[in-house]
Amino acid sequence: MRLRNIKNASDKLLKSKHYLDEAKNHRGEFKKLFNNNNEIHLEIGMGKGDFILQMAQTYPNVNFIGIEKFDTVLLKACKKIDEYDLKNLILIRYDATLIEELFDKEIDHIYLNFSDPWPKNRHAHRRLTSDRFLKRYDKVFSADAKITQKTDNRSLFEFSLMNFVDYGYKIKDISLDLYKTDLKGNIQTEYERKFSSKGDKIYKVEVYKDYTS
Ligand SMILES: C[S@@+](CC[C@H](N)C(=O)[O-])C[C@H]1O[C@@H](n2cnc3c(N)ncnc32)[C@H](O)[C@@H]1O
Numbered sequence: 001m002r003l004r005n006i007k008n009a010s011d012k013l014l015k016s017k018h019y020l021d022e023a024k025n026h027r028g029e030f031k032k033l034f035n036n037n038n039e040i041h042l043e044i045g046m047g048k049g050d051f052i053l054q055m056a057q058t059y060p061n062v063n064f065i066g067i068e069k070f071d072t073v074l075l076k077a078c079k080k081i082d083e084y085d086l087k088n089l090i091l092i093r094y095d096a097t098l099i100e101e102l103f104d105k106e107i108d109h110i111y112l113n114f115s116d117p118w119p120k121n122r123h124a125h126r127r128l129t130s131d132r133f134l135k136r137y138d139k140v141f142s143a144d145a146k147i148t149q150k151t152d153n154r155s156l157f158e159f160s161l162m163n164f165v166d167y168g169y170k171i172k173d174i175s176l177d178l179y180k181t182d183l184k185g186n187i188q189t190e191y192e193r194k195f196s197s198k199g200d201k202i203y204k205v206e207v208y209k210d211y212t213s
Pocket of ligand 1: 045046067068096097113114116189
């Protein structure tokens with residue numbers, strides 16, 4: 001993603017009604033913060049926020065949290081999302097590498113949309129579906145783990161599938177060409193809109209793991 005620096009972006013974030021500062025102070029208590037017992041769904045690397053905004057509007061009985069590493073990107077999302085007043089959506093600036101600092105067994109579903117592919121082998125551990133990340137996710141998931149991934153990158157998709165299965169996840173649904181299927185209920189991300197409009201294939205998988213069995 002091309003980044004143009006926005007002056008004082010981190011100060012400006014504080015003015016957003018959906019942005020949560022010092023988020024790790026709420027570790028283990030996000031349901032309290034949302035003031036309900038609904039599921040919490042997390043998008044990692046939410047970019048400019050189109051997906052999470054529409055998800056929060058479509059599913060008012062689910063709580064959504066979007067995390068994004070860069071404040072300039074997050075600020076763009078905040079500006080868009082602040083046109084609405086969504087009680088079920090919180091945005092956080094955080095590096096997912098440290099995700100266990102933020103959450104403790106309270107996330108029900110993770111969305112990984114068009115995550116950076118990190119094509120070099122020596123960077124494989126940085127992919128959001130690498131073993132290192134799947135181990136981190138174990139600490140944040142509640143009783144069940146659900147991950148939905150969408151990507152245009154076939155190599156990342158193959159890597160993710162192998163890792164999910166090796167790690168004990170089961171495949172619930174898979175598409176090797178999402179736009180050749182019934183798109184009912186599909187909510188697009190910014191990257192998805194760009195790639196699908198060029199005719200690129202979009203890959204999607206939903207996996208799950210039950211910690212109680
Ligand atoms: C390729 S963009 C995709 C954006 C959006 N999900 C979409 O589909 O349009 C990847 C996003 O993930 C963010 N990101 C990458 N690594 C991250 C990390 N470790 N923690 C949080 N965000 C991250 C990037 O800053 C960028 O905004």
